[in-house]
Amino acid sequence: MSQRLQVGLDIHQKHNHVCLMTNDGQMVNPHQRFDNNWTGFQEFVEMLVGVLDEGQFEGVDIAGEATGLLWFHPFYHLAKAGGLSPFDSHLYLFNPRTIKHFKKVLAQRDKIDPKDAHAVVERLRFGGRLPHEVTFDERYLPLQRLTRYRYHLAHDLAREKVYARMVPIYLKASDYTRKPMSFSDVFGATSRHILSEYATIDELASMPLDDLAEELDRVGRHRFKDATDNARRLQRTAAQSYPLAPCLVEPVNAILDSLLAHIRFLEGLLENLNLLIEAALTDVPGAPYLLSVKGLGLVYSAGLLAEIQHPSRFMQGFKRNKQGHLRPKTRHDGQAALARFAGLWWPRSDSGDFHAEDRRLPKTGNHYLRYYFVEGGNSLRRHNAEYTPYYQRKFDESLKHKHWRATVLTARKLVRLVFALLHDEEMYQPPEVRYHS
Secondary structure, rough: OOEEEEEEEEOOOEEEEEEEEEEEOEEEEEEEEOOOOHHHHHHHHHHHHHHHHOOOEEEEEEEEEOOOOOOOHHHHHHHHHHHOOOOOEEEEEEEEEHHHHHHHOOOOOOOOOOHHHHHHHHHHOOOOOHHHHHHHHOOOOOHHHHHHHHHHHHHHHHHHHHHHHHHHHHHOOOOOOOOOOOOOOOHHHHHHHHHHHHHOHHHHOOOOOHHHHHHHHHHHHOOOOOOHHHHHHHHHHHHOOOOOHHHHHHHHHHHHHHHHHHHHHHHHHHHHHHHHHHHHHOOOHHHHHHHOOOOOOOHHHHHHHHHOOOHHHOOOOOEEEEOOOEEEOOOHHHHHHEEEEEEOOOOOOOOEEEEEOEEEEEOOOOHHHHHHHHHHHHHHHHHOOHHHHHHHHHHOOOOOOOHHHHHHHHHHHHHHHHHHHHHHHHOOOOOHHHHOO
């Protein structure tokens, strides 16, 4: 058995705490601390190379906790460090929850940084199901940063829209978002005009129908099928809404104007970001295969590629068969590993003869990848003839949370398709073409 050095890192804003062990549990260096900056990192690598040379280790495994982005610079430069290139080095990032639970099997100890680094290296040495190895493919890194920022902006935009609906819009016109609505998009240009231009909803109720219809037709650039019907529904909404207390008219309108301006600003940022994502996606391997899927779209394809990168990394290692023998991973194993990585799987809960029927999604996994799979599945159920009936079947089978359950199951089906397209390097073909070719 080859002797490998095991390294545990506890990464903080100011310092990195390091614990070194052999793979048979012998302590090489119980604790050392380095500044978490470029100078401290170079000292850490110099120390690490010295230990590897002195101990004649054949390789090194380095692990840390995925705490925010504090791990990024140390791990990126460890992957690129020339001093470690003669050694077989592997980098792993544990979910902090994994280390927290692992500490419970160790002896009672203080919660201090040197002990945390020791817990990380003990978990690394324990082995078992390790996280996917950390790699830095610079073809995907720019795309990953852009798509993750888009995830952040999209959630900010959704949060602002929910707040606008629930607070100022409800206070100003309580029936405005109840169906049948006057506008298909509450935050469309015409709806924003109505919400901003009139201090109270009562002004709309008292306005002549023809004048209101003419205004809607003008602001909507003559795109309404029947502007008079929209005006009639809008006046009905005004008549049925609670009157706003006079003392709240000014503050509610100020809040609403501020929110609408912020929503327009965020939408503009998203539009510009989509252009940057499109440019970054041009030379990324695998992009044409995902873009060939009708309904998946440029943004969701980019988000999936940025997190998956190449599917071969999900087929590394071996699986045990029912007889306990190791075998190479198959394509089925690879797509299942990808689903676990995205958090789109349902852990079993069995005990003896008991088999739990209620299985829930885990709270772990790459939440960026899960977001793009779920959003991509939701898009495909509307625009792809293969996924629309599948979604509807799962929707009809569900007893509760119908849309959410059907959408997640559609996303899980999308995992298999995405893995197959990237693995086989093939363009998407509809079922009628696949099964008759």
